[in-house]
Amino acid sequence: MHIKIATRSSRLALWQAEHIQARLQADDVTSELVLIETKGDLVLDRSLSKIGSKGVFTQELEDQLYDGRVDIAVHSAKDLPSSLPPGLRIIAFTEREVANDVLVSRNKELSLTSGQPFVIGTSSTRRIALLKHYCPHLTTIDMRGNLQTRIRKLDEGQCDALLLAYAGVHRMGYDELIVERLPLSEFTPAVGQGSIAIEAADSLDKEKYDVIRRLVNHERTEACLLAERSFLNRLEGGCSIPSFALAHWSAGQGSPGQLSLTGGLVSLDGTDMLRDTFDGPYSEATALGHALAESILTRGGDTILTSIREQL
Numbered sequence: 001m002h003i004k005i006a007t008r009s010s011r012l013a014l015w016q017a018e019h020i021q022a023r024l025q026a027d028d029v030t031s032e033l034v035l036i037e038t039k040g041d042l043v044l045d046r047s048l049s050k051i052g053s054k055g056v057f058t059q060e061l062e063d064q065l066y067d068g069r070v071d072i073a074v075h076s077a078k079d080l081p082s083s084l085p086p087g088l089r090i091i092a093f094t095e096r097e098v099a100n101d102v103l104v105s106r107n108k109e110l111s112l113t114s115g116q117p118f119v120i121g122t123s124s125t126r127r128i129a130l131l132k133h134y135c136p137h138l139t140t141i142d143m144r145g146n147l148q149t150r151i152r153k154l155d156e157g158q159c160d161a162l163l164l165a166y167a168g169v170h171r172m173g174y175d176e177l178i179v180e181r182l183p184l185s186e187f188t189p190a191v192g193q194g195s196i197a198i199e200a201a202d203s204l205d206k207e208k209y210d211v212i213r214r215l216v217n218h219e220r221t222e223a224c225l226l227a228e229r230s231f232l233n234r235l236e237g238g239c240s241i242p243s244f245a246l247a248h249w250s251a252g253q254g255s256p257g258q259l260s261l262t263g264g265l266v267s268l269d270g271t272d273m274l275r276d277t278f279d280g281p282y283s284e285a286t287a288l289g290h291a292l293a294e295s296i297l298t299r300g301g302d303t304i305l306t307s308i309r310e311q312l
């Protein structure tokens, strides 16, 4: 069997695609990578929220799936919108890497909790809003581009530190630049952070589908991500909305276990913060995400969302 894989060509995207290739090799499946530029890779002078939140890193890959030029597309799960275009679906999620955000700097003394002011480069609306909420003494400057570009900008002195996902920093081999791992309880990650998602057309050959699921999919991560993505879907938030959610699986009473989903929303200026945790059975992941989102919306989340949409 031979599988054609669409991927972006950033180093992180290639790492992820090669990771999937290595998994498939375990079963004598051959594969090849088809490298594709997306709008998110090409337009670097505007923030993601201005380019348009939906599918900036995914659309060109999806075109290849529709045309049948590739079998699957590999993405950071975080970059995939919570609802996919018709005819496409996610067929597997890899086991999640450490989900935390980390502070990256050449200066080992820096810490978010020290009370010392410094400048953080990030253009994530979630990270900016959470920093405003928990660390009002810090300043942020807008910083896009792939990991290597951002670290170059850090080294040029454009900022003192970066706030990044551990998963990407670790995969790119920059662990020695991590000066602090941020607590999940405050800096709750973006939906899907740390997992790799495999997207395919509904028409994907059944044998390929089965092989990919068997060799790549991690069931517990999948359940967590279904809950998180359902939460995001109900909020109708793309990656430009400062929302966050993280689910954990636990053994609970008997199999197949329980999910605990924490998620919320913060206003762009950091003043209004809503966060809650809902627990439910593993088999009800989608309903759990939906219920948490409903609760957040009725407790004032709808007002926060309206004002976010007016400002972006």
Ligand SMILES: NCc1[nH]cc(CCC(=O)O)c1CC(=O)O
Pocket (backbone or CB within 6 Å): 076, 077, 078, 079, 163, 164, 165, 166, 167, 168, 169, 192, 193, 194, 195, 196
């Ligand atoms: N949108 C950028 C993006 N997409 C996925 C990752 C990191 C890897 C991951 O979370 O899977 C990053 C960089 C970052 O947020 O630091």
